[in-house]
Amino acid sequence: MWLAVMTLCTLWARPSSAFPAGGAKPMFTEIAAQAGVRHVHQKPVFDQRLAKVMPWITSLNAGVAVGDYNGDGRPDLYVVNSSSGAPNALYRNNGDMTFTDVAAQLGVAYVNNAEGVSVDPIFGDIDNDGDQDLFIACYGESRLFRNDGGRFTDITKEAGLKAWGNASCAVFIDYNNDGLLDLLVGHYFERNVDLWNIPSTRILPENFIKARNGGGLVLYRNNGNNTFTDVTAESGLLSKGWTLDIGCADIDNDGDQDIYVADDYGEDLVYRNNGDGTFTNITRQSTGGDFDAGMNVDFGDYDNDGYMDIYVTNITNRYIRQGNMLWHNMGEGTFVNAAQENNCADGGWAWGAKFFDFDNDGLLDIYNVNGYITDGPVDLFAGSRLGEFFGRLSTSDISDVSAWPDMRGFSISAREKHRLFKNTGAGFQEMAEAAGVADTGDGRGIALADFDGDGDLDIFVTNCGQASLLYRNEVGASRHWLQVRLIGTRSNRDAIGSRLTAVAGGLSQIREVDGGNGFSAQSSRVVQFGLGDHSRVDSLEIRWPSGTRQNLKNVAPDQQLTIREPAAPVKTSSR
Secondary structure (H helix, E strand, O other), X not given: OOOOOEEEEOOOOOOOOOOOOOOOOOOEEEOHHHHOOOOEOOOOXXXXXXXXXXXXXXXXXXXXXXXXXOOOOOOEEEEOOOOOOOOOEEEEEOOOOOEEEOHHHHOOOOOOEOOEEEEEEEEEOOOOOOOOEEEEEEEEEOEEEEEEOOEEEEOOOOOOOOOEEEEXXXXXXXXXXXOOOXXXXXXXXXXXXXXXXXXXXXXXXXXXXXXXXXOEEEEEEEOOOOOEEEOHHHHOOOOOOEEEEEEEEOOOOOOOOEEEEEEEOOOOEEEEXXXXXXXXXXXXXXXXXXXXXXXXXXXXXXXXXXXXXXXXXXXXXXXXXXXXXXXXXXXXXXXXXXXXXXXXXXXXXXXEEEEXXXXXXXXXXXXXXXOOEOOOOOEOOOOHHHHHHXXXXXXXXXXXXXXXXXXXXXXXXXXXXXXXEEEOOOOEEEOHHHXXXXXXXXXXXXXXXXXXXXXXXXXXXXXXXXXXXXXXXXXXXXXXXXXXXXXXXXXXXXXXXXXXXXXEOOXXXXXXXXXXXXXXXXXXXXXXXXXXXXXXXXXXXXXXXXXXXXXXXXXXXXXXXXXXXXXXXXXXXXX
């Protein structure tokens, strides 16, 4: 009764054992072709006056979203193309680690046309009716599809979202905790620029590190009737950055979601949620300011101290030594970059990165994909071309295409090995090659989910202009684990913004349900805890966005729980 309605869905138990040593078995196996998800991403083609920089501006995104669109309990995949006329794919999970593309029959395949091309998709239940709706951030006009019992209807115009833009990323967030999912969209180019018919050739960043002529942010408030209202100005989210990614989490443990914005060519931004529908820019007091080429935002408590830390990717190659940021949360909204001392700064020309406990030992690891452009045998940064490259860009104004070198036929930081940073408890150890996940494609998005229901997280990777990858996790389920799926009632049905705390012996971990954190990808909202050798969870506390708290005691491991929020506030419960 204290739990209201709680459905317990038990997967099969796995015996606890030590992590396999000496390569006794593969850690990950790449199975995209066998699974039927070998999706080859196609890039857009813009105005030919942009031809010399076309390799750059068409190689930014290749999006994917995980969501259970048909409510059968299995994570499905929506994977985009970015070329006009090229179909997107909705891969239905068949339950045997194979997938079937049902996008055409469900009305979400042929999205890319003269009105816009797909960049970053996200699933979310905007009307709290129990199924997953689909928003697609686009160059051009973004799209919103309402899920009508498994088939989708385009409601972009009726929802008040039909507007030209250059959206590079999006997340669902209940910023005002009213039980309705709001929509936060980031834009790269200025929103009024038509990339297929540019007004002039002066549409690029005005300089390398302080450009503020980008598209910035738009926050749409959910009105509760399948319509949205632009509340960007009144919320205080005023930005003109070249936004590549947005992440949301509760950084100060006060019960609402704050925002980190990764901006290319300019300062990343940190916004504190004031709890009254507005945000305050706290960038300088929280991080001191980061002017590197921010490309990814993900949150996770890597040191299990009860505060959400942030992993932001940047560029690291022979000539540009920015390094990724591991923003260690010091409490009260202040952060220190701990990437170098923890051996997770060098991610290459890094894009998507995700915290996840791949071996279920109770410590969050990091997977990082990289590689910019593979287009010819010669790297644009090699030899004398490097001086020419920077020489042409050293002008005071680099916004005009004429200032840039011709990039056609060259590679840029191509064929880099993706990184897997294993958390040892005393820093990270890079082990992608040993684990079998050191692909050298032009990686962009990382989507995590337990696709085969065996208790560990598998990895789906998008490569820009190249084929996607699906890595089946072969080792995580050898240790104990717990998965939790939340259903909001007073809170938004997807429970986005919920904080979960699991305590098992001396191991205490926090997780949050997010609305699409991570560059060009949305992962499963089923929360995963690795438990190592612990044979029970002593307590599992849930703090819902509504303020309701539940506390379950003595929870058995190696199962997936589905927990529905109580209809009335409670402070504690047990089982």
